[in-house]
Amino acid sequence: MAKRPLQQQFEAQGDPRHAARATRSAGRKMRSLLLDAASPLFRERGLSGTAITDIAAAADAFPSQITYYFRTKEALFVECACRELLYLARATEQAALKARTPRDYTHALAETVTASDSIAFFAEALTLTRRRQDLAPLVERTIERLHSEGARAYAGQVARHGWRSLRAPDESSRRFWAVAIGVILEGYAMGRSPEVLCAEMLRVLGEQAKSTGDTARLRLVDARDGSTDSNEQG
Amino acid sequence: MAKRPLQQQFEAQGDPRHAARATRSAGRKMRSLLLDAASPLFRERGLSGTAITDIAAAADAFPSQITYYFRTKEALFVECACRELLYLARATEQAALKARTPRDYTHALAETVTASDSIAFFAEALTLTRRRQDLAPLVERTIERLHSEGARAYAGQVARHGWRSLRAPDESSRRFWAVAIGVILEGYAMGRSPEVLCAEMLRVLGEQAKSTGDTARLRLVDARDGSTDSNEQG
Helix, strand or coil: CCCCCHHHHHHCCCCHHHHHHHHHHHHHHHHHHHHHHHHHHHHHHCCCCCCHHHHHHHHCCCHHHHHHHHCCHHHHHHHHHHHHHHHHHHHHHHHHCCCCCHHHHHHHHHHHHHCCCHHHHHHHHHHHHHCCHHHHHHHHHHHHHHHHHHHHHHHHHHHHHCCEECCCHHHHHHHHHHHHHHHHHHHHHCCCCHHHHHHHHHHHHCCCEECCCCHHHHHHHHHHHHHCCCCCCC | CCCCCHHHHHHCCCCHHHHHHHHHHHHHHHHHHHHHHHHHHHHHHCCCCCCHHHHHHHHCCCHHHHHHHHCCHHHHHHHHHHHHHHHHHHHHHHHHCCCCCHHHHHHHHHHHHHHCCHHHHHHHHHHHHHCCHHHHHHHHHHHHHHHHHHHHHHHHHHHHHCCEECCCHHHHHHHHHHHHHHHHHHHHHCCCCHHHHHHHHHHHHCCCEECCCCHHHHHHHHHHHHHCCCCCCC
16 A cells, blocks of 8 residues: 555545544534533532433433433533633633733632632532542642643733732632632622622732832833833743 | 419429420420431531431431421531531631641641531532522521631730731631632542641631741740730730
């Protein structure tokens, strides 16, 4: 058999690797579809209030497809919650990008996090995982990613604006998410509004960083930041 | 009918108020017995893993007695979790009483809280209450008591030792319990040991108070404290 360039081999119709890739891609699509259908149901009704048949109906799929891709309802629940948490983390970062002071920055983070029920959803997944340690690896990867991306985003903002962080970025990020879980779980149990949750979060978090003290210096840093890359970064 | 002194009336055997009191007292005893029997089962197996019949068997009672006193398994679960949380809060205060520095104080608090699974138990009750708002009033009273007693205990320690608290006692207490819920819920999901949880809690909490700076002044405060009441209290 004549040798073909690698690219051509991959693209050939009858190549078994191509078929495997197509199956993998269809599988990813189906998984994603099932996660999309399950998340709003789980959010609204919790684990025990949602049946596999409800999810299958919402996804226009068969219950057997859910068990094929996720094995159990619990595994699907935890995967949904982890995915939603990482979406929330990204939205939180985005919302805080335009903040000009440490106070605005923390406010934007807290406001975004308390406006969604993703944290309460994730907390339910944590409670579940406590008794289903087979699901722990996914939770662990999610939390690691949450903290590493949170620390990176915070360190970037601090450097960009020339703020003085009151503690290491990793500690700030860990505190933020631990406080979010604690405050939101408490608040949801008591039926609190997002506004009350946000105020409580800010109160509990305390100050995360100082702007450089006087507004003149802050403006100076901002002005420089707009025209050149900050030397303080990295 | 001749008038009798009030005390005598209460003590009379046939008095209906006496009978009502006796029933109330027996009722309180039975409630307490059922809570004692249910708590270890709920802690170990969670809400869905524990049946009313299991609790009745453990308490040597009838299932109908559980529904008579608590109406539902969920209500019993939340009441158990609230009671255990307040026991933990008291144990935490006790453990921290002998601390001589802010660092030792926070360490004793974190160590006690992470050595027990009461916080994880309470977090499960919070998740449940989110969808069972009829149970919210008990959770709300519990959290209020947790924060007010926590703030009082902390303010007392700060005054007694002449420490300088970095924020209002109420904020310190709220942060402590929110961080405890967040860190412990995460850690239990990942199967972390109490030692790792304690280290993570201390890292996330950060500094709560300063001793008066130099150890000479600290010793002076401690010495004065042993002989007379501090004037700084109250």
